[in-house]
Amino acid sequence: MNDALLRIDDYSLSYTTAHGSLPVLDGVTLSVAPGEVVGVVGESGSGKTSLAWAIMRYLAGNAIEHGGSIQLQGEELTTLKAARLRALRGGRLGMVFQDPSAALNPTLTLGSQMLEMLTRHRGVSRGEARRIAIETLGDVDLKNPESMLARYPHELSGGEKQRALIAGAFACRPACLIFDEPTTALDVINAAQVLELFGRLREETGVAALYISHDLALVSRIADHVCVLEKGRIVERAPGRKIFAAPDHPYTQSLVAAVPNPRRRLVAESEIAAHANARERPPLLTLRGISVDYGQRTTLARWLKRPDPRFRALNPFDLEIAHGEIVGVVGESGSGKSTLAKALTGLVNHRGEILLDGEAVSSTPRGRADYRRRVQLVFQHPDGSLNPRQRIGELIGRSYRLYGLPEGETLSQAVARSLEEVRLDPTLASRYPHELSGGQKQRVAIARAFAARPDVVICDEITAALDVSVQATVIALLLDLRRRHGTAYLFITHDINLIQQIAHRVAVMYRGDRVELSSAEELADGPKHAYTRALLAATPTIASSARVIDDEFSAPTMDQE
Amino acid sequence: MPDSLKTLVRSPQGVVGGGLCLLAIVLVVLGPWLAPFEPNALSFTARYQPPGPMHWFGTDQMGRDVLSRVMIGARDTIVMSLLATAIAMVLGAVIGTLSAYLGGWVDEAIMRTMDAIMAIPSLLFALLIVATLGKSDVNAVAAIAIAFTPGMVRVARSVALAVRTQDYVSAAIVRGESTSHIVVREMLPNIVAPVIVEGTVRVAFAVMLFATLSFLGLGAQPPSSEWGLMVSEARSHLFTAPWMMIMPGLCIALVAIGFNLLGDGLRDALNPRSRT
Numbered sequence: 001m002n003d004a005l006l007r008i009d010d011y012s013l014s015y016t017t018a019h020g021s022l023p024v025l026d027g028v029t030l031s032v033a034p035g036e037v038v039g040v041v042g043e044s045g046s047g048k049t050s051l052a053w054a055i056m057r058y059l060a061g062n063a064i065e066h067g068g069s070i071q072l073q074g075e076e077l078t079t080l081k082a083a084r085l086r087a088l089r090g091g092r093l094g095m096v097f098q099d100p101s102a103a104l105n106p107t108l109t110l111g112s113q114m115l116e117m118l119t120r121h122r123g124v125s126r127g128e129a130r131r132i133a134i135e136t137l138g139d140v141d142l143k144n145p146e147s148m149l150a151r152y153p154h155e156l157s158g159g160e161k162q163r164a165l166i167a168g169a170f171a172c173r174p175a176c177l178i179f180d181e182p183t184t185a186l187d188v189i190n191a192a193q194v195l196e197l198f199g200r201l202r203e204e205t206g207v208a209a210l211y212i213s214h215d216l217a218l219v220s221r222i223a224d225h226v227c228v229l230e231k232g233r234i235v236e237r238a239p240g241r242k243i244f245a246a247p248d249h250p251y252t253q254s255l256v257a258a259v260p261n262p263r264r265r266l267v268a269e270s271e272i273a274a275h276a277n278a279r280e281r282p283p284l285l286t287l288r289g290i291s292v293d294y295g296q297r298t299t300l301a302r303w304l305k306r307p308d309p310r311f312r313a314l315n316p317f318d319l320e321i322a323h324g325e326i327v328g329v330v331g332e333s334g335s336g337k338s339t340l341a342k343a344l345t346g347l348v349n350h351r352g353e354i355l356l357d358g359e360a361v362s363s364t365p366r367g368r369a370d371y372r373r374r375v376q377l378v379f380q381h382p383d384g385s386l387n388p389r390q391r392i393g394e395l396i397g398r399s400y401r402l403y404g405l406p407e408g409e410t411l412s413q414a415v416a417r418s419l420e421e422v423r424l425d426p427t428l429a430s431r432y433p434h435e436l437s438g439g440q441k442q443r444v445a446i447a448r449a450f451a452a453r454p455d456v457v458i459c460d461e462i463t464a465a466l467d468v469s470v471q472a473t474v475i476a477l478l479l480d481l482r483r484r485h486g487t488a489y490l491f492i493t494h495d496i497n498l499i500q501q502i503a504h505r506v507a508v509m510y511r512g513d514r515v516e517l518s519s520a521e522e523l524a525d526g527p528k529h530a531y532t533r534a535l536l537a538a539t540p541t542i543a544s545s546a547r548v549i550d551d552e553f554s555a556p557t558m559d560q561e
Numbered sequence: 562m563p564d565s566l567k568t569l570v571r572s573p574q575g576v577v578g579g580g581l582c583l584l585a586i587v588l589v590v591l592g593p594w595l596a597p598f599e600p601n602a603l604s605f606t607a608r609y610q611p612p613g614p615m616h617w618f619g620t621d622q623m624g625r626d627v628l629s630r631v632m633i634g635a636r637d638t639i640v641m642s643l644l645a646t647a648i649a650m651v652l653g654a655v656i657g658t659l660s661a662y663l664g665g666w667v668d669e670a671i672m673r674t675m676d677a678i679m680a681i682p683s684l685l686f687a688l689l690i691v692a693t694l695g696k697s698d699v700n701a702v703a704a705i706a707i708a709f710t711p712g713m714v715r716v717a718r719s720v721a722l723a724v725r726t727q728d729y730v731s732a733a734i735v736r737g738e739s740t741s742h743i744v745v746r747e748m749l750p751n752i753v754a755p756v757i758v759e760g761t762v763r764v765a766f767a768v769m770l771f772a773t774l775s776f777l778g779l780g781a782q783p784p785s786s787e788w789g790l791m792v793s794e795a796r797s798h799l800f801t802a803p804w805m806m807i808m809p810g811l812c813i814a815l816v817a818i819g820f821n822l823l824g825d826g827l828r829d830a831l832n833p834r835s836r837t
Contacts, residue, residue, distance in 0.1 A: 345735040346734070346735065347731055347734060347735065368737065369737055372735065372736060372737040376735075377732070377735050379728040379731070379732065380728075381728060384727050384728035384729060385728035385729050385731075385732045386729060387729040387747055387750075387751070388751065389750035389751055390746075390750075398736070398738075399736070402736055402737065402738070452736075
């Protein structure tokens with residue numbers, strides 16, 4: 001292992017906080033050979049980003065290192081002087097960040113930022129740097145690289161920005177690149193393109209890379225070796241493809257089991273048959289031609305012949321949701337899927353009509369109140385949807401105060417029962433939201449929705465902000481609640497793997513249009529619309545990477561519930 | 562809250578500001594008991610005495626002990642200023658939050674009205690109100706409160722606009738909560754920190770404004786020992802007995818500085834909201 005390009009030996013790190021020392025990395029040992037891609041996988045709080053910063057020698061002020069060494073090409077980095085470090089960063093050791101819009105300075109053109117990087121690290125003249133910049137931008141399939149240099153970051157799309165940053169990182173001819181979740185902020189199809197680009201550039205240049213991500217399916221696609229990080233400790237390391245087919249460590253096993261696998265349905269097929277019978281009843285919720293326009297045109301603007309600022313976020317949308325049915329809505333950002341949720345809950349004005357039990361929702365206060373009770377919404381970020389100044393008991397209790405208590409129960413009993421129903425300790429009622437973990441907070445939000453005894457719950461990306469293992473438990477909880485109460489779900493997500501696991505029917509959205517509405521079986525057999533096919537192809541799954549070696553390794557038991 | 566209090570005590574502005582404000586509050590509460598002399602007791606033999614071991618702050622033209630008068634006057638000056646600021650704070654927070662929540666033309670109407678009030682200098686505005694309502698200390702409090710409200714509305718609104726986009730407000734709308742519930746229970750608790758900071762800084766201005774009004778004869782009336790009034794009365798004796806003016810003036814300055822520093826300290830202490 002002496003020929004390793006990047007070596008980390010028994011490296012430990014902790015942060016000093018008001019509540020004492022918080023260990024972040026504990027005896028991490030890993031090495032990256034020339035031309036190799038090493039993936040680091042871990043959930044939030046596992047210390048994977050701290051590891052990246054430790055290698056870049058850019059640690060927070062309260063970080064304390066507890067020995068260990070980090071070596072790049074045999075040179076010790078932990079004791080390096082500041083001047084040498086500056087030459088190292090961006091030069092021999094490059095980094096690509098999660099959010100491309102935060103990594104670029106919004107007040108400088110892309111050209112000036114790339115030229116500075118190139119003149120500093122390649123030691124070339126500005127003219128030469130310009131030539132290299134144009135060449136590399138063309139190399140990453142950006143159109144019109146010349147005019148691209150004159151543009152400001154806000155004039156580029158997220159995918160373009162990330163590609164430009166990757167181009168810049170490679171152009172400095174680094175020995176090793178660190179990627180910190182470079183595709184997390186991008187849409188699926190953009191992410192697939194960036195990954196493809198990453199693979200191609202790596203083959204051409206032979207640069208070694210450390211690829212940090214929370215997405216196991218993605219890492220299994222691109223990494224030669226994978227290290228699994230749990231609470232600052234590497235619990236398992238194995239070749240990329242093997243680790244997901246036959247994980248050894250229990251933590252890795254639980255992680256792999258939690259990754260949504262579109263082939264493993266979590267809703268029994270018999271239930272779908274039962275719901276076919278339910279079709280005889282009028283549908284629970286009927287949407288007829290729901291459309292939403294943002295922006296407004298004033299009379300003054302019309303007189304002055306200003307351009308019409310209105311734009312259509314959602315084109316006329318029809319959908320029927322039966323009692324107890326799970327309908328998935330899947331699409332990228334800007335596809336209008338969240339707008340649909342807002343329209344249904346009255347947060348934005350819409351055209352078209354909504355029918356509940358076959359009857360138009362009456363506009364009387366009473367009718368609106370009844371609709372609001374029966375149609376509940378759970379938001380993406382529990383941090384945002386739970387008021388930080390209210391205790392958990394108040395938050396859930398509000399639903400009971402508004403919609404009435406079940407008979408024979410006091411408010412505190414009802415709140416305790418609600419908390420138990422979402423498998424939380426009833427004593428949490430006296431806590432504030434910030435004292436709870438992300439998964440617990442989302443459970444509280446779910447409990448609040450179910451306290452209204454709703455017929456349909458709209459879930460707007462409710463697992464997007466959660467780790468995979470937490471996501472799996474939240475999904476299991478939702479299915480359990482549905483079994484108990486017969487609630488229907490409108491499940492909005494960008495994760496097509498997840499939706500294939502749980503939805504009876506899936507609506508695929510693209511730029512405000514519903515391009516496809518298929519049952520889960522139809523989607524599994526082959527999607528009708530070209531966009532859906534592109535979406536499915538771009539989404540990495542564990543199944544697709546494990547398929548190759550299915551015969552060599554026996555698949556682990558993946559028990560979901 | 563205990564965490565931010567700890568941070569406050571650790572910062573130099575917090576310590577000095579907190580100390581001065583504590584001293585002011587001690588004066589307000591215990592002034593009459595601590596004062597060595599009766600504030601309005603005349604003494605013909607002890608007129609115009611410079612500060613000395615007997616009269617620490619000296620005496621005035623009627624032989625009254627300036628220190629005792631300052632101690633008693635603290636109650637008028639500081640309580641009135643605090644009251645005026647508190648009224649402005651509550652009014653401002655509610656109007657600002659409501660304006661941010663309702664948005665649209667209601668927001669526009671409220672904010673342009675506030676702009677109009679703000680366009681008039683606060684002293685001029687206070688003078689106007691006192692001149693119309695008649696001169697008394699209660700009217701002076703009302704005048705200062707109204708003059709300060711627009712500033713508070715602006716601060717509250719700018720914070721409330723950020724809170725307005727939070728999902729918990731959307732969640733409350735979806736649940737069908739009333740406007741008053743959303744403004745008072747959901748939004749207000751989340752904007753108090755910046756409003757309190759702004760309020761503390763404003764107390765300093767209120768102390769000065771109130772003293773100014775009294776100095777002009779429109780606030781507290783003789784024989785009250787409100788500090789601004791004391792300065793005003795001492796004006797004609799500036800050259801014979803400068804301490805008569807310097808002592809209460811110094812107190813006004815100290816209290817103003819104290820609240821200002823406390824406000825600065827609070828801003829730092831409350832700003833990174835989740836220090837846990």
